[in-house]
Amino acid sequence: MNLLSLAWVFFKIGIAAYGGGWTIVGIIKTEILGRGWITEAGFSDLVAISQVTPGPVALNAATLVGYRLAGIPGAAVATLAVVAFPILSILAATSLLARLGKARGMLQEALKTGTIALVAMTLWTFLPAAASSWTSGVLAAGAFALAAFTKTHPLFIILGAGGIGLVLSLLVP
Template sequence: MIYLELLFKFFRIGLFTIGGGYAMLPLMQHEIEINNWITSQEFVDIIAIAEMTPGPIAINAATFIGYRVGGVLGSVVATTAVVLPSLLIILLLSRILARYQEHAFVRSLFAGIRPVVAGLIISAAWFIIAAVFAPALSENGAALPVDYASIGIAALAFLLVAKYRFDPVKIIIMAGIAGMVIF
């Protein structure tokens, strides 16, 4: 039953998305690789759309993948499932959460989780970069000419955000325009 599977897997993704929306990427990547829900190209498209639209990337990706896998009902199930852990945890634990937030035990827990999540996000970034640039290499085995324009856009986007703190939405719009002109 596809809806139960969506419910379980997106609940798990929601439960382990610790440390902001990007922490969802490695979890989602894993499910995509195993289940073949969508292609890695489509995954990149979803991230692009999620960056452009309001709302957390985790929610947007859940809605999109849910729709692809199980139609409108699938998208509702996946979106609900990804939010459900937050809702349950807050409803059940909200009284004790505030009290133990600064507790050394809890802080130790997060001191271990944060760097691990960072490592996972780097590997998800690698997966995404490979998905963007690898098709040129893997199609019928022969290496296609290197796509300098794409590499240039990627390098420029990286520089503008990492160094000059540009708004990602503007960068995506500019890249879209550049794409229409170049490709």
């Protein structure tokens, strides 16, 4: 793994990283899987771990993917590369954007269009995993119902499903 191409990919991901973790996870997935750097199952594992470790999910995912691909140097490079553009743009444009006033509302509305599209893409790329087995389908549907219609914290949903997976692995070897 070439550290420079790792840095470039994560820098690019950072530029479009609007709207929170799941947008970024979707872009990381398409960029990394598209290059054949990591397998589908390997990536799902990394995202599951990112969810249950402290810190922003997108950062955790970047650190883990970097680590898998190139060890600790890879982890450092991916983490710094994914935050490089956000850091620079905040340094350069905070006072400018703060002065935009009403126009900033329009910008944020327009960003919602792109963000919803990217979350839809993330969902699309994860759907085959949900359809891959009965257990996955039921867990995904249950998670959707709990997260969409109740105030259950996502962490409990993830840990609960992990617990179910653990028990099943002991019962059905």
